[in-house]
Amino acid sequence: LLARCSSAVICISEAVKDFNFKGISPKLQRRAVVLYDWCDGPPACDANAAACDRGVLFRRFGLPDHARLILMPSRIEPWKGQHVLVEAASHVVAQFDDAYFLLVGALVRGRGREAYFEQLRRRAEELGIERHIVLGGYVRDVASLMRHAEAVVHCSTSPEPFGLTLLEGFWCDVPVVAAAAGGPLETVGDSQCALLHEPGNAEDLAEQLLKILSDPAVSQELVERARERLGFFQSARRWPQFERLFRLLVAGSGKECLVPDGAVTAPAADATEGIGAATSSASGIREYEGNGR
Numbered sequence: 001l002l003a004r005c006s007s008a009v010i011c012i013s014e015a016v017k018d019f020n021f022k023g024i025s026p027k028l029q030r031r032a033v034v035l036y037d038w039c040d041g042p043p044a045c046d047a048n049a050a051a052c053d054r055g056v057l058f059r060r061f062g063l064p065d066h067a068r069l070i071l072m073p074s075r076i077e078p079w080k081g082q083h084v085l086v087e088a089a090s091h092v093v094a095q096f097d098d099a100y101f102l103l104v105g106a107l108v109r110g111r112g113r114e115a116y117f118e119q120l121r122r123r124a125e126e127l128g129i130e131r132h133i134v135l136g137g138y139v140r141d142v143a144s145l146m147r148h149a150e151a152v153v154h155c156s157t158s159p160e161p162f163g164l165t166l167l168e169g170f171w172c173d174v175p176v177v178a179a180a181a182g183g184p185l186e187t188v189g190d191s192q193c194a195l196l197h198e199p200g201n202a203e204d205l206a207e208q209l210l211k212i213l214s215d216p217a218v219s220q221e222l223v224e225r226a227r228e229r230l231g232f233f234q235s236a237r238r239w240p241q242f243e244r245l246f247r248l249l250v251a252g253s254g255k256e257c258l259v260p261d262g263a264v265t266a267p268a269a270d271a272t273e274g275i276g277a278a279t280s281s282a283s284g285i286r287e288y289e290g291n292g293r
Helices: 014-021 054-060 082-093 115-126 142-147 164-171 183-188 202-214 216-233 235-251
Strands: 009-011 032-034 068-073 099-104 133-137 151-153 176-179 195-197
Touching: 009 014, 014 032, 014 183, 068 082, 068 142, 082 099, 082 115, 082 202, 099 142, 115 133, 142 164, 151 164, 151 202, 164 176, 164 183, 164 216, 176 183, 176 202, 183 195, 183 216, 195 202, 202 216, 216 235
Parallel strands: 009 032, 068 099, 068 151, 099 133, 151 176, 176 195
Antiparallel strands: none
């Protein structure tokens, strides 16, 4: 419907474009174009330096000073995959008793989702790892937690349209482990700047986390590659594509603006800068709001 009513439709990833436009006429498909979002810095940090202190933060969540922190910032609801991380945690704790898992984010209510929080807590007890799992609720200062974490985890069981958590983790110089589906696959591209796991596979997720906890060199290499990758997702690189699109639309005086085939930019192919298109991004894929934002 959007394609029929618009000169062009912006999609924030190839995953969004494929989900919404596959199977329709080629003419309408050409109205969809991928323009990636950008991230020019880490999430907002508490201006109070004392509040960002590792000891203060850890005591706030009941974490021991020696804890090796695995952080998952995301809304609390089933498709975000917190249950997958709880299952993976049991495998990790078996080898690293100093590993602690902090899940922060607002609980999503409605359609029975309120029960999910209690299900997570109960499952941690069943696995005997309740002291290693902390359900921290909504927090504003995600960046400070990221900077003190051994890894940031994204483990959605359904494809994310984009996956801002990855870029925020990159900015905070923390290794990222992400589900290999949807937008995150494009965020990583062929840069190998994050470790990927099969969506919903707790053992695979645990295996990737163990690589990080077992070898500091792995963490350092991920951080260095992530710093390089950030250049592709900064406004100085992305905004000119939007400007080019707007000029095309204005020049068209409202006439149909079809995006040429092959004009879409792929993250792994930085040499080809595509043009942008249109008015809104339509996604049947779940929306990302991170830590309840």
